[in-house]
Amino acid sequence: MSAVTEIRHVGYAVPDLEAERAFYRDKWGLREVAATDGLVYFAAAGSSEPSVVRLRQAADRRLDVIELATASRADVDALHVRVNAAGCRGIFAPRELSGPGGGYGFRFFSPDGLPFGISCDVKQDQSRVLDALESIPARISHVVLHSPNHKAAVQFFVDVLGFRVSDWLGDFMCFLRCNDWHHRIAILPGPPCLNHVAYDMASLDAMMRGVARLRGEGIDVQWGPGRHKAGNNTFSYFVTPNGFAVEYTAELERVDEANWQPTVHKPEPSVMDLWGIGTGGPHAMPHPAPDAGLFQPAEV
Numbered sequence: 001m002s003a004v005t006e007i008r009h010v011g012y013a014v015p016d017l018e019a020e021r022a023f024y025r026d027k028w029g030l031r032e033v034a035a036t037d038g039l040v041y042f043a044a045a046g047s048s049e050p051s052v053v054r055l056r057q058a059a060d061r062r063l064d065v066i067e068l069a070t071a072s073r074a075d076v077d078a079l080h081v082r083v084n085a086a087g088c089r090g091i092f093a094p095r096e097l098s099g100p101g102g103g104y105g106f107r108f109f110s111p112d113g114l115p116f117g118i119s120c121d122v123k124q125d126q127s128r129v130l131d132a133l134e135s136i137p138a139r140i141s142h143v144v145l146h147s148p149n150h151k152a153a154v155q156f157f158v159d160v161l162g163f164r165v166s167d168w169l170g171d172f173m174c175f176l177r178c179n180d181w182h183h184r185i186a187i188l189p190g191p192p193c194l195n196h197v198a199y200d201m202a203s204l205d206a207m208m209r210g211v212a213r214l215r216g217e218g219i220d221v222q223w224g225p226g227r228h229k230a231g232n233n234t235f236s237y238f239v240t241p242n243g244f245a246v247e248y249t250a251e252l253e254r255v256d257e258a259n260w261q262p263t264v265h266k267p268e269p270s271v272m273d274l275w276g277i278g279t280g281g282p283h284a285m286p287h288p289a290p291d292a293g294l295f296q297p298a299e300v
Ligand SMILES: [Fe+2]
Pocket: 142, 144, 196, 198, 235, 247, 249
């Protein structure tokens, strides 16, 4: 079955573009690679994607796109048929793309109204293996979303986009994979919006050094450092100048596709955080509210 295979990039619109730009470039550890037509693009050192973050200035903070990858033009076309058959509202049909790396893809709104793209043939750039002590992100790890109908949203990702369920936390948080990493998307109940975007660090030491580096820049952790039981990944959550939650993570579990059996983890503090030594908590994260761009195309 045609399926999504990876997350490519996340596009945001923000009222204070310069603050967000300085955050990703000078603090978070991405590299600004292009600024054209009002869009600023950032790449991650360990990722061959031409960009992992795209910023645009707008009056309201909103999600512009979550761009996903698939393997071929035939897969793009097949996924487009399935997305249409599921009743999703289209943004544009499969076509040649003009962003960094070009490619071929389409864009649509999820049933909740969040904007997604699916593409193939995006020209990949050079990447490198980060040193285990480098405190900058290697690549996007995962994206967590809220949905007012989270079980239907999970089914959409499984049935239409080809994701597999890795684990549940109780009956409210589902971890979904599209390759052998334990999760690339996770879904929580709540108004339709982004919860956070996480970035893989080369090691646990790299994550801790990243926390220290950001702290030195006056950006403190909102929750963490800690380790989640589901996925076994370490975490430290921060908030960008425009109010989006971002995470440094490390050691996310890899899944043996042939033998993996999903677990329903009991939702309790020691499962949310195996260590229990971090500061803050979910309560210190931005309060979820419906995204300002639901069912409104970003036009770029
Ligand atoms: Fe996360």
